[in-house]
Amino acid sequence: MSFAVRALTRSLNVFHLGGSACNNCDIEILDALTPRYDVERFGLTLVGSVRHADLILLSGVFNTKAAIRARRIYEQAPKPVVVVAIGACACTGDIFRKSYNWDGPVDRYIPVDAYVAGCPPKPEAMLEAVVTLVKKLRGA
Amino acid sequence: MPRTAIIPIGPYHPLQEEPEFFKLHVEGETVVGLDIELGYNHRGIEKLSESKTFEQTVFLVERICGICSTSHPIACVQAIEDAGNIAVPERALYIRSLIGELERLHSHLLWLGLAGHFLGFNTVWMWVWRYREDLLDIMELLTGNRNHYAMMKPGGVRRDIRREDIPAVRKMLDGLKGPLALFRDAVAEDPVIHARLKDVGVLTRQEVIDYCALGPTARASGVAIDVRRDHPHAAYGLVEWDVCVEHNGDVFDKAVVRIREMFESVRIVAQCLDRLEVVGGPIDSNPKEIPPGEGIGHYEAPRGEVFHYVRSDGGNRPARHKVRAPSYMNVPTDRAAVLGGSVSDATIVLAAVDPCYCCTERMAALDASTGRRLMGAKELLRLSWEKTERLKRELGAEGPKLDLARTE
Numbered sequence: 210m211s212f213a214v215r216a217l218t219r220s221l222n223v224f225h226l227g228g229s230a231c232n233n234c235d236i237e238i239l240d241a242l243t244p245r246y247d248v249e250r251f252g253l254t255l256v257g258s259v260r261h262a263d264l265i266l267l268s269g270v271f272n273t274k275a276a277i278r279a280r281r282i283y284e285q286a287p288k289p290v291v292v293v294a295i296g297a298c299a300c301t302g303d304i305f306r307k308s309y310n311w312d313g314p315v316d317r318y319i320p321v322d323a324y325v326a327g328c329p330p331k332p333e334a335m336l337e338a339v340v341t342l343v344k345k346l347r348g349a
Numbered sequence: 350m351p352r353t354a355i356i357p358i359g360p361y362h363p364l365q366e367e368p369e370f371f372k373l374h375v376e377g378e379t380v381v382g383l384d385i386e387l388g389y390n391h392r393g394i395e396k397l398s399e400s401k402t403f404e405q406t407v408f409l410v411e412r413i414c415g416i417c418s419t420s421h422p423i424a425c426v427q428a429i430e431d432a433g434n435i436a437v438p439e440r441a442l443y444i445r446s447l448i449g450e451l452e453r454l455h456s457h458l459l460w461l462g463l464a465g466h467f468l469g470f471n472t473v474w475m476w477v478w479r480y481r482e483d484l485l486d487i488m489e490l491l492t493g494n495r496n497h498y499a500m501m502k503p504g505g506v507r508r509d510i511r512r513e514d515i516p517a518v519r520k521m522l523d524g525l526k527g528p529l530a531l532f533r534d535a536v537a538e539d540p541v542i543h544a545r546l547k548d549v550g551v552l553t554r555q556e557v558i559d560y561c562a563l564g565p566t567a568r569a570s571g572v573a574i575d576v577r578r579d580h581p582h583a584a585y586g587l588v589e590w591d592v593c594v595e596h597n598g599d600v601f602d603k604a605v606v607r608i609r610e611m612f613e614s615v616r617i618v619a620q621c622l623d624r625l626e627v628v629g630g631p632i633d634s635n636p637k638e639i640p641p642g643e644g645i646g647h648y649e650a651p652r653g654e655v656f657h658y659v660r661s662d663g664g665n666r667p668a669r670h671k672v673r674a675p676s677y678m679n680v681p682t683d684r685a686a687v688l689g690g691s692v693s694d695a696t697i698v699l700a701a702v703d704p705c706y707c708c709t710e711r712m713a714a715l716d717a718s719t720g721r722r723l724m725g726a727k728e729l730l731r732l733s734w735e736k737t738e739r740l741k742r743e744l745g746a747e748g749p750k751l752d753l754a755r756t757e
Contacts, residue, residue, distance in 0.1 A: 227361075227367055227368060230367065230390075232414060232416055233416070233418065234415070240478065240482075243474075243475055272389070272390070275360070278360055278389070303412075304408065304409055305393075307400055308396070308397050310392055310393045311392070328497055329495075329496055331495065
């Protein structure tokens with residue numbers, strides 16, 4: 210296991226990048242921090258700046274205005290970085306696929322490592338995605 | 350002449366759940382200007398709606414906003430029912446109000462938690478959200494999902510409330526009364542919260558009327574508007590409840606109005622449950638087609654009045670669908686509330702209207718003056734936290750006491 214992967218998968222700094230979402234996935238991400246799920250006990254913490262991120266959570270569809278900014282934010286993240294698309298909107302565009310303002314699937318301009326389906330996915334599902342990814346990175 | 354600095358907040362900022370862009374113009378500590386730039390959340394829902402059938406439209410408007418995810422559907426189905434002159438069975442009315450009020454409870458709890466976070470009381474945030482989880486469990490039990498309940502349909506509701514689920518809801522409500530009283534007392538008695546919120550971000554009654562503000566934002570300034578009472582819909586005409594009004598218009602009163610409304614919501618839910626045990630019958634009138642015509646629907650969302658307009662041309666899709674969400678009227682009041690205040694109060698004042706941009710995206714309010722010096726974006730939350738810490742020291746108080754023994 211390389212140094213970079215070991216450092217990346219120890220205690221994950223999570224940056225949450227909400228697109229043109231309905232807010233539910235974003236709230237559920239915050240929910241995962243609160244006492245019921247309390248992901249901080251696993252060393253996951255939300256950070257305010259993408260420059261500190263090990264893990265980026267994308268939520269919502271990205272419209273033409275937000276998509277450019279999202280790409281720019283992704284470019285500012287230190288690499289390697291893990292990207293997870295949270296919710297049906299970020300995965301496929303969901304009910305907004307036919308919208309004139311939808312900028313296409315988010316994985317067209319940001320490489321996505323895992324997709325969590327659901328509208329919104331439960332905090333357990335998000336946790337499972339992160340655990341699966343970390344295990345895979347470590348080669349377990 | 351003092352130099353004007355600009356503090357950019359957003360579009361992606363740790364303070365915000367959603368992408369929106371505020372430019373705070375400051376001279377020293379005083380806020381002298383505010384620009385709001387939106388458009389990051391525009392998804393073209395009204396146009397999309399014209400490509401969906403009437404039944405599908407309800408699922409679409411549910412995804413306008415995840416927090417008001419039953420307010421938009423209720424307003425939408427009422428607009429469709431108004432257009433088609435469709436009667437709704439009584440049992441469905443009670444179920445609509447029940448789900449609507451449970452949603453109001455979770456939305457106000459969510460706001461209260463975030464307000465605590467903005468003030469630097471993360472304990473409040475954690476505890477409030479911990480009790481909110483019980484509500485989400487009940488929602489999952491009743492509707493099958495923690496959010497996005499998919500309960501409404503033109504002519505009624507999709508799912509019945511099972512008799513065996515009712516005791517669980519009552520138990521949750523009883524369990525919630527203790528924490529609600531706890532939060533009420535924590536806000537009402539704590540000197541630090543008084544110092545942070547009293548006379549901060551004041552909206553006068555006249556300003557509320559001028560800006561056409563709605564919901565708790567208006568009711569905190571002494572404007573007693575509530576669509577649930579003014580245009581009774583669902584079961585609101587059939588149960589007892591009061592409109593909560595306060596008079597100072599500051600952030601403190603907005604918090605008090607929301608907390609009092611939660612008690613009213615508990616009252617309404619309890620009465621709906623009583624009636625659901627008695628009132629039987631169908632939950633859906635199964636309308637087959639919507640004749641040509643137009644209709645409107647209102648619902649008092651947690652943030653204020655939601656308004657939907659639907660025009661039918663006799664087909665199975667709306668020919669036009671217009672949505673007006675409450676934040677559309679409430680967000681511009683930020684300008685009146687935040688100007689002249691200090692930067693460290695700006696976070697809580699901007700959050701006080703419980704802004705929801707995913708509902709609102711169609712507005713641009715601009716008032717640019719110039720200035721080039723840029724400050725770091727994270728500063729703002731830190732400033733707010735520092736002010737709370739300073740007040741704690743000056744007042745010799747610890748902040749809100751969550752005496753958890755009292756919730757038992």
